[in-house]
Amino acid sequence: MFRNYLKLALRNLIRNRVQSIIQILSLTIGLTVFSLISLYVYDEITIDRNNPGFETVYRIEQPESTRSKDVLRLSMGLLFKEKLPEIQSMAMISPGSTLLLTYLEESGRASKQVTLQNFIHVDSGFQDIFPQEYLLGDQHTSLKDPYSIVLTESTSKKLFGYENPVGKILNNNLTITGVIKDPLNTHLKFEAIQSLERILQNKNINKDDLYSIYKIYKFDVIKCVTYIRIHQNSDTKELEQKMSDAWMEFSELNNISSNTEKEFFLNPLKKVHFSDIEPWSSYMTRVDKGVLAGIFGLGLNLLLLGIINYVNLTTARASRRRKEVAIKRIVGSTRSKLIFYFLTESVLTVFISFLFAATFMQLLFPWFNNLLQADINLYFLAMPRIWVLILLSVLAIGLISGIYPSIRMSKGPALIALSENDGKNNKELLIRRVLMMMQFTVAVILMIVILSMHLQVRYMKNNRLGFLEDKIVWINTEGIIPTESRSQIIPRMLNVPGIESACLTEKVPGAIKHNNSKLNWSGHTLNGYDIEWFWATHEFFNVYGVKLTHGQETLDFLDHIPAKTERTDTIDRAIFMINETCRKILELDDPVGTPITESHNFSGAFEDFHFQSLRYQVEPLVIVINNNLKNTRHLSLKIRGDNLQKTLRQAGKELEKMRLKNTINQGATSIPLKFEYLDDTFNRLYEQEERIHSASLYISVLSLIIACLGLFGLSTFMAQRRTKEIGIRKTMGSSTKQVFMLLATDFIKWVSISILIGLPVGHLVMNKWQEQFAYKADIGIWVYLVTTLIAFGIAFLTVTWQSIKTAITNPVDSLRYE
Numbered sequence: 008m009f010r011n012y013l014k015l016a017l018r019n020l021i022r023n024r025v026q027s028i029i030q031i032l033s034l035t036i037g038l039t040v041f042s043l044i045s046l047y048v049y050d051e052i053t054i055d056r057n058n059p060g061f062e063t064v065y066r067i068e069q070p071e072s073t074r075s076k077d078v079l080r081l082s083m084g085l086l087f088k089e090k091l092p093e094i095q096s097m098a099m100i101s102p103g104s105t106l107l108l109t110y111l112e113e114s115g116r117a118s119k120q121v122t123l124q125n126f127i128h129v130d131s132g133f134q135d136i137f138p139q140e141y142l143l144g145d146q147h148t149s150l151k152d153p154y155s156i157v158l159t160e161s162t163s164k165k166l167f168g169y170e171n172p173v174g175k176i177l178n179n180n181l182t183i184t185g186v187i188k189d190p191l192n193t194h195l196k197f198e199a200i201q202s203l204e205r206i207l208q209n210k211n212i213n214k215d216d217l218y219s220i221y222k223i224y225k226f227d228v229i230k231c232v233t234y235i236r237i238h239q240n241s242d243t244k245e246l247e248q249k250m251s252d253a254w255m256e257f258s259e260l261n262n263i264s265s266n267t268e269k270e271f272f273l274n275p276l277k278k279v280h281f282s283d284i285e286p287w288s289s290y291m292t293r294v295d296k297g298v299l300a301g302i303f304g305l306g307l308n309l310l311l312l313g314i315i316n317y318v319n320l321t322t323a324r325a326s327r328r329r330k331e332v333a334i335k336r337i338v339g340s341t342r343s344k345l346i347f348y349f350l351t352e353s354v355l356t357v358f359i360s361f362l363f364a365a366t367f368m369q370l371l372f373p374w375f376n377n378l379l380q381a382d383i384n385l386y387f388l389a390m391p392r393i394w395v396l397i398l399l400s401v402l403a404i405g406l407i408s409g410i411y412p413s414i415r416m417s418k419g420p421a422l423i424a425l426s427e428n429d430g431k432n433n434k435e436l437l438i439r440r441v442l443m444m445m446q447f448t449v450a451v452i453l454m455i456v457i458l459s460m461h462l463q464v465r466y467m468k469n470n471r472l473g474f475l476e477d478k479i480v481w482i483n484t485e486g487i488i489p490t491e492s493r494s495q496i497i498p499r500m501l502n503v504p505g506i507e508s509a510c511l512t513e514k515v516p517g518a519i520k521h522n523n524s525k526l527n528w529s530g531h532t533l534n535g536y537d538i539e540w541f542w543a544t545h546e547f548f549n550v551y552g553v554k555l556t557h558g559q560e561t562l563d564f565l566d567h568i569p570a571k572t573e574r575t576d577t578i579d580r581a582i583f584m585i586n587e588t589c590r591k592i593l594e595l596d597d598p599v600g601t602p603i604t605e606s607h608n609f610s611g612a613f614e615d616f617h618f619q620s621l622r623y624q625v626e627p628l629v630i631v632i633n634n635n636l637k638n639t640r641h642l643s644l645k646i647r648g649d650n651l652q653k654t655l656r657q658a659g660k661e662l663e664k665m666r667l668k669n670t671i672n673q674g675a676t677s678i679p680l681k682f683e684y685l686d687d688t689f690n691r692l693y694e695q696e697e698r699i700h701s702a703s704l705y706i707s708v709l710s711l712i713i714a715c716l717g718l719f720g721l722s723t724f725m726a727q728r729r730t731k732e733i734g735i736r737k738t739m740g741s742s743t744k745q746v747f748m749l750l751a752t753d754f755i756k757w758v759s760i761s762i763l764i765g766l767p768v769g770h771l772v773m774n775k776w777q778e779q780f781a782y783k784a785d786i787g788i789w790v791y792l793v794t795t796l797i798a799f800g801i802a803f804l805t806v807t808w809q810s811i812k813t814a815i816t817n818p819v820d821s822l823r824y825e
Contacts, residue, residue, distance in 0.1 A: 079099075102127055108181075349409055452772060460700040506658060512639055
């Protein structure tokens, strides 16, 4: 029986080619996009779940800080590991900066190179918390030597192809001791691993010595992201309190000020990827739950539009299949068998659509990964449960698509079906029109969304930041110019034609990673406000064009103080400048001379400028002006004139000369010279918004295509049903224009209702989306006018062809058999 049903269903699809093509194409588009997005969502929600025992792994965070609360001082992790027996094992991870790996041949010639953006330093507990699959090398000994490095498989192939790299020597005296598989389905995305012992050794730190821990805290503040595995029955709330008590006791014992680091929070590993905080470093990935839900909703919406097309066109065709149903009923077929027959047809249609969708998915994988910066591949196909899920999904979509048409077409006594003509069924007609209206309503909402997103992203990228960022470039000199040579950088840069001014800073606006700091003024914490701060040389304000509002004269004496490169324990001669936001919060009319601590005062204030994404309000900022070059590693250049490339080439040559003088320092030759435009730095802050905008744009276009396919199919069917009516009207004197308007107006009316519903809903959706931004673009009325014109235009063009074709038909051809 099932075999016969399958044959009949296939014949019926072939017989009604136009409707079948529209149904299959609509479902194919919906299934392709929905499947890709579902795989993306599945990959995101299962991050770190393949980690053995992930239920007992937690990341230590500090809830008092609104951002970068995932960062912990190394001293804290070492203290907790020593004092708290509930901790079974611990992994501390510290990110490295950009690293150029160079393979040196026996002659000393550099033969192969690869630049790493994400490499990490880890301690001995890393393998226990995050087990890595070693392809080459021994996981127990590979990171014992501080100057060893373990490469991922892809990094190894970039450097050595399929050659075994273990034992080979790289620059910086690094020896390759292992190769591991690329990290998959984890929030840690790194290209190589080094031992944390190297950092400690370079700083002469003994991590087993409590006094050394104190030194780490007070002088060399090494920050890590710290994960722990706790014993199965440990109480996390109790452990959090023990951490607070242990740190407070240690702070009091060593006279460490700990006003803002009293509480700790254990974030389960399964929730780390969905954390509400920005990752401290680029090797950690994070996804916003709201964004993930929105993307999934867009994919589901597209699938539902395809299902609506199937239901609409199947029910529209039902009247033409009444005799088929009636004859089946007369020869003995029961209603349940008829329902099963129509459901078989529905599932077959969905299955054919899925085969096409699977083909398109294979072709679209690279493009999709690039669009959403995802890492979806076919490793999931090795999981039997995925295949079961796919088959169940095809069956479920087929049943959902076919259940209403099946029930509707199998309904009613056979004799009534035989005698029933093709007259209008107002109820069925209303349902089809409502479904069509829903399609266009969704399309209108999506059009408003993409236009508004475009305006918001453009507003954020083009809004003035408080300085002329398009004339500023910067480069990280760490690993290029040793600290002892940095005092020569600014004078040599100013000798380059085209460079107006130069400065050195600890951080660069637009690329600032937030501190775990609160503003502490005269011994009182400014509750509710995070404070950002960084070191800079006094030329900063000239380079960035930031105007001082108070304390201009306080900068002048720094011109006569020579730059220092040695590390000191105090910040004497430092000038503390605050932005206007900070001054207003502190309610200071004139901050000059206002004490911060017993030995330091505020020295002035400057106009607000944006140093982070326009998602956020301008926050309190302190710039510590000091000529101690140990704290400054980023070189910023203000360029005059239009020949930027020539100026940058000459600046690069000067830096290269300085680097060549220090080749004895291996660290000075490890980083490639690469200037970055400051406006590009800020544009990267909006990559997520641009990706969402692009995804919404494509899905909006596809939604319109599906809606138009449905509208075309319905207009074709309705025109065929009204062939005799049109013939009679034309015989009675109706003109072609009148007939055309009769056919087109019926559809345009329902599209108009869609627009009237979609415009206010789209407005509400965009207002909700814009709530996450502190600075919002103005969404003008033209957005809604353009949306209306596009919707009307597309709907009109869709029905025009079929309406004109029917209107110009000779009435003799329509009535010849009557």
